[in-house]
Each structure stands twice: as C-alpha cells, then as structure tokens.
Amino acid sequence: KLGVKTLRDLEEALQQHRVSKLRGFGERTEKMLQDGIQFVKTKPRRFLYAQAVPIVNAVISSLRKLPDVEKIEVAGSFRRGKETVGDLDFLAISRKPEKVTQAFVSLPDVADVLAKGTTKSSVRLTNGLQMDLRVLSKKEFGSALLYSIGNKEHNVEIRKLALSKGYTLSEYGLFTLKSKRWIAGRTEQEVYDKLGLKYMEPELRENLGELP
Numbered sequence: 001k002l003g004v005k006t007l008r009d010l011e012e013a014l015q016q017h018r019v020s021k022l023r024g025f026g027e028r029t030e031k032m033l034q035d036g037i038q039f040v041k042t043k044p045r046r047f048l049y050a051q052a053v054p055i056v057n058a059v060i061s062s063l064r065k066l067p068d069v070e071k072i073e074v075a076g077s078f079r080r081g082k083e084t085v086g087d088l089d090f091l092a093i094s095r096k097p098e099k100v101t102q103a104f105v106s107l108p109d110v111a112d113v114l115a116k117g118t119t120k121s122s123v124r125l126t127n128g129l130q131m132d133l134r135v136l137s138k139k140e141f142g143s144a145l146l147y148s149i150g151n152k153e154h155n156v157e158i159r160k161l162a163l164s165k166g167y168t169l170s171e172y173g174l175f176t177l178k179s180k181r182w183i184a185g186r187t188e189q190e191v192y193d194k195l196g197l198k199y200m201e202p203e204l205r206e207n208l209g210e211l212p
Helices: 007-015 027-042 049-064 097-105 138-149 152-164 188-194
Strands: 071-074 087-093 110-116 120-125 130-136 167-170 173-176 182-184
Touching (some): 007 027, 049 097, 087 138, 097 110, 097 120, 097 130, 138 152, 138 188, 152 167, 182 188
Antiparallel strands (some): 120 130, 167 173, 173 182
C-alpha cells in the first residue's frame, strides 16, 4: 500500500511514520523495523565457519545438559560445511518444548529475542548472528533435519523423487501420496531407506548429481 519495494523505500516510509498508520501495524512494529534496518547497516550478514564453530559447540553443550532434551543437532549451511553461514539452525527432541525454548532464549550472549513460541524460537547474539531453534517429536525429527540441512535445490529434487515413488515428503515426514499415511521420519536414514537411497553426507547435498 505504501509502494515499498526496496530497503531505502522502507526507511523513508518509517522516517515519515507512514508504516505505523497501516492497519495491523503500530509504533512497536515501526520501531522493530527501524532497528532491523540499523542492524543490516552495521552488522555483517554472514560469518565464517570457523567463527561459528565455538558458538555451535557452546549451544549444543549447554542444551544437552538439560534433562528435558533428548537430542539436539545443528542444521543449515553450517551442517553442510559451507565456508560462511548467515545464521544457525538447531533442532531438538523434547517432550517439554517450552522449557527448552526458555533455556535457548536465555543463553549467554543473547542480545535480542526475535521470536519465542512453544516449539519455535529465534534470537540474535551480541555479535549479530541469528540463531533459530525448533523443538520436535521423535517421529518428525529426521525429516525436519533433512529439510533444515538443505540445500533448497537438493530438497526440491528429493521431494520430486518421493512423488515418483508414490510418496510425499515434507519436514513433517514421509507419507503415502494417496492415503497420507506416515511412513518414515524419525531419522534421515529412515527416509533415505524408504526412498531406496543411500545416506548422503550433508556436504554432498548440493543437487550436483548426487540424486538418481
């Protein structure tokens, strides 16, 4: 409605307080957007893999100590071993997701809590790196991990393969196409086995011929 197409357009609209007048928006949203623009201007968008390693180790070590966490893994481009990462994605198994979420948003070096729900949360560290957490059940952990590791092109192709075999694959599991019956999803290996594939290391998931 405001004709905003670029970051500069948005900044001008915010400076003129036109955003807060939109239905569904307000001063708080306007302030959050202003803070976001300032963050983009002053913080790096990507971090070296080596910079992220100690952070990943610290988060996993801290959350693993919780009695309510059965398992936790890191996903995304970090798991694929890319040279740089834009953010960090963590997946955990727990029957008490709200406790895990609270521990996550309370980690040291958390500067801002961007979102906090029962099973999903997002924070920004003092160095500007964003971290996201999803708390899942055992049944969907493997399929969610497969989805979150990526990359996007690999995920598209593996979903096409699933369709060709009479299944539908999502982050929630592998289901029969017709009856929508759950088939697999507890582990990545389980999903690969059902699709007749060998397990693929995350570093190979780039849609560069690794899928048949």
